[in-house]
Amino acid sequence: xxxxxxxxxxxxxxxxxxxxxxxxxxxxxxxxLLRWHLLxxxxxxxxxxxxxxxxxxxxxxxxxYNPGRFKSSSAKTDERSIKNRECxxxxxxxxxxxxxxxxxxxxxxxxxxxxxxxxxFTISSVKHEPQNxxxxxENMLELTKHFSxxxxxxxxxxxxGASAPDHFHFQAVGKNFMLIEDxxxxxxxxxxxxxxxxxxxxxxSVDDGLRRFLVIESTEMKKIINAFxxxxxxxxxxxxxxxxxxxxxxxxYKTEHGWSLIFFLRDKHRxxxxxxxxxxxxxxxxxxxxxxxxxxxxxxxxxxRITRDLIKKVFTEVSLNDNTFLKLNRKLEEKFK
Numbered sequence: 001x002x003x004x005x006x007x008x009x010x011x012x013x014x015x016x017x018x019x020x021x022x023x024x025x026x027x028x029x030x031x032x033l034l035r036w037h038l039l040x041x042x043x044x045x046x047x048x049x050x051x052x053x054x055x056x057x058x059x060x061x062x063x064x065y066n067p068g069r070f071k072s073s074s075a076k077t078d079e080r081s082i083k084n085r086e087c088x089x090x091x092x093x094x095x096x097x098x099x100x101x102x103x104x105x106x107x108x109x110x111x112x113x114x115x116x117x118x119x120x121f122t123i124s125s126v127k128h129e130p131q132n133x134x135x136x137x138e139n140m141l142e143l144t145k146h147f148s149x150x151x152x153x154x155x156x157x158x159x160x161g162a163s164a165p166d167h168f169h170f171q172a173v174g175k176n177f178m179l180i181e182d183x184x185x186x187x188x189x190x191x192x193x194x195x196x197x198x199x200x201x202x203x204x205s206v207d208d209g210l211r212r213f214l215v216i217e218s219t220e221m222k223k224i225i226n227a228f229x230x231x232x233x234x235x236x237x238x239x240x241x242x243x244x245x246x247x248x249x250x251x252x253y254k255t256e257h258g259w260s261l262i263f264f265l266r267d268k269h270r271x272x273x274x275x276x277x278x279x280x281x282x283x284x285x286x287x288x289x290x291x292x293x294x295x296x297x298x299x300x301x302x303x304x305r306i307t308r309d310l311i312k313k314v315f316t317e318v319s320l321n322d323n324t325f326l327k328l329n330r331k332l333e334e335k336f337k
Contacts, residue, residue: 001091001092002091002102002108002126005091005094005098005099005100005108006099006100006101006102006108007027007028007031007099007100007101009027009031011023011024011027012024012027012028012101015027016101016103019146020146020149021103021109021143021146021147021151022146022147022148022149022150022151023149024101024109025101025109025119025121025147025150025151025172026119026150028099028100028101028109028111028121029111029119029121031099032097032098032099032111035097035099036095036097036098036111038095038113039097039098039111039113042068042113042114042115043115043118045068046066046115046117046118049064049065049066050064050065050303051063051064051065052303052306054307054308054311055308056208056209056210056308056312057190057191057208057209058183058186058187058190059179059180059183059186059187059208059293060179060183060293061179061210061293061294061295061311062179062293062294062295063294063295063297063303063306063311064116064294064295064296064297065297065298065300065303066116066296066297066298067298067299067300068114068115068298069114069116069296069298077158077159077162077163077165077269082165082166087128087164087166087167088164089122089124089125089128089164089167089169090128090167091108091126094110095113098110098111098113102126103123103143103146104139104142104143105126106125106126106139107123107124107125107126107139107143107170108123108124108125108126109121109122109123109172110122110123110124112171116173116289116294116296117173117174117177118174119150119151119173119174120171120172120173120174121151121171121172121173122169122170122171122172123143123153123169123170123171123172124167124168124169125167125168125169127168128166128167129167129168130158130165130166130167130168130243131156131157131158131162131164131165131166131167131168131169131244132158132168132243132244133155133157133244133249134229134232134244136168136170137225137228138221138225140153140155140170140249140251141221141224141225141251141253141259142221143170143172144251144252144253144259145253145259147172148252148253148254148255150174150175151172151173151174151175152172152173152174152175152178152181152250152251152252153170153171153172153173153249153250153251153252154170154171154172154173154248154249154250154251154287154288154289154292155170155171155248155249155251155288156171156248156287156288157244157245157246157247157248157266158243158244159243159244159246159269160246160247160248160266160268160269160287160318161248161269161285161286161287161288162287171288173289175252177294178250178288178289178292178293178294179292179293179294180250180262180291180292180293181250181252181292183293184206184215184260184262187206187208188204188206188215190208191206191207191208191209192204192205192206192215193205193206193329195214195329195332195333195336196227196336200218200219200220200223201216201217201218201220201223201224201227202215202216202217202218203215203216203217203227203231203332203336204217205325205328205329205332207325209312209316210311210312210315210316210319211264211291211315211319212264212265212319212320212325213262213263213264213265213291214231214262214263214265214328214332215260215261215262215263216228216231216259216260216261216263217257217258217259217260217261218258218259219257219258219259220258221259224259224261228261230332230335230336231263231332232245234328234331234332234335235247235265235328237331238324238327238328238331239324246265246266246267246268246269246320247263247264247265247266248263248264248266248287248288248291249261249262249263249264249288250262250264250288250292262292264288264291264292264319265319265320265325265328266318266319266320267317267318267319267320267321267324268317268318269285269318270284270285270286270318271284271286271313271314271317271318272317273310273313273314282302282305282306282310282314283297283298283299283302284296284297284302284314286314286315286318291315291319295311295314
């Protein structure tokens with residue numbers, strides 16, 4: 001079945017062998033737009049989306065009104081709902097026109113049919129396995145490097161943003177569309193606390209008044225992985241997570257600086273307003289993209305009523321609480337000493 005879903009293109013095969021996944025992705029995108037008319041309509045619709053910006057303490061949050069994301073934002077991700085629907089990332093359930101590119105024999109690169117960005121891909125496991133980053137971190141770093149000419153990778157945890165928590169996947173999105181990619185050095189300097197500052201590894205804890213996140217940076221993959229495993233183990237212990245503790249990841253790579261991973265630390269999947277009565281309901285479901293500075297709002301009435309105060313309420317509510325954040329910082333400082 002998977003062979004029928006792999007795009008047969010000599011140029012794609014060449015770029016994959018060369019490790020230039022950005023160029024391979026561009027060919028896939030062009031081919032899919034020609035073959036898949038519904039996909040083209042959805043990407044064309046992005047040109048007419050409304051946005052507005054709100055200023056915070058030295059940084060901005062942009063709000064995008066995107067009705068095409070209604071299904072993803074409102075997706076039911078409880079165990080019962082997941083069991084009662086077909087997995088839309090399994091190869092046998094992909095739409096007939098959809099094809100992809102096999103990456104490192106483990107993942108299928110697919111054009112995202114519910115786009116937020118002009119170039120937006122899903123990188124899904126060829127196996128039906130749950131969303132859990134611990135066994136995929138090395139692959140995420142490898143893929144981030146291969147896509148680094150044009151894309152950043154994001155990961156949404158199974159309990160805080162993944163619309164398919166039962167099927168492992170990343171997303172690849174155009175670089176610098178998320179405002180935090182430009183802002184995070186300033187955010188680190190103005191709102192951050194250095195947990196570790198060495199030549200080959202830097203770990204920074206940041207509380208910018210809206211979000212609480214950890215940044216791990218290094219030119220060495222092994223150092224990134226070791227630091228991540230240390231953080232993950234501590235985070236599991238203090239959050240008493242049954243499965244994976246709640247976080248979202250943005251992963252970028254630059255030749256001169258190496259990898260930068262932003263871990264948004266979470267307390268909740270969705271804010272209380274998401275489940276309020278209709279008159280008060282705010283249909284927002286923050287994940288990596290939203291916390292990265294582009295808040296997606298799929299209903300026009302919510303877009304019209306969104307304010308700076310509402311954004312702050314939503315973000316602070318779903319982000320890690322004060323006590324746990326401070327406890328995490330203390331334990332990380334002890335461990336890295």
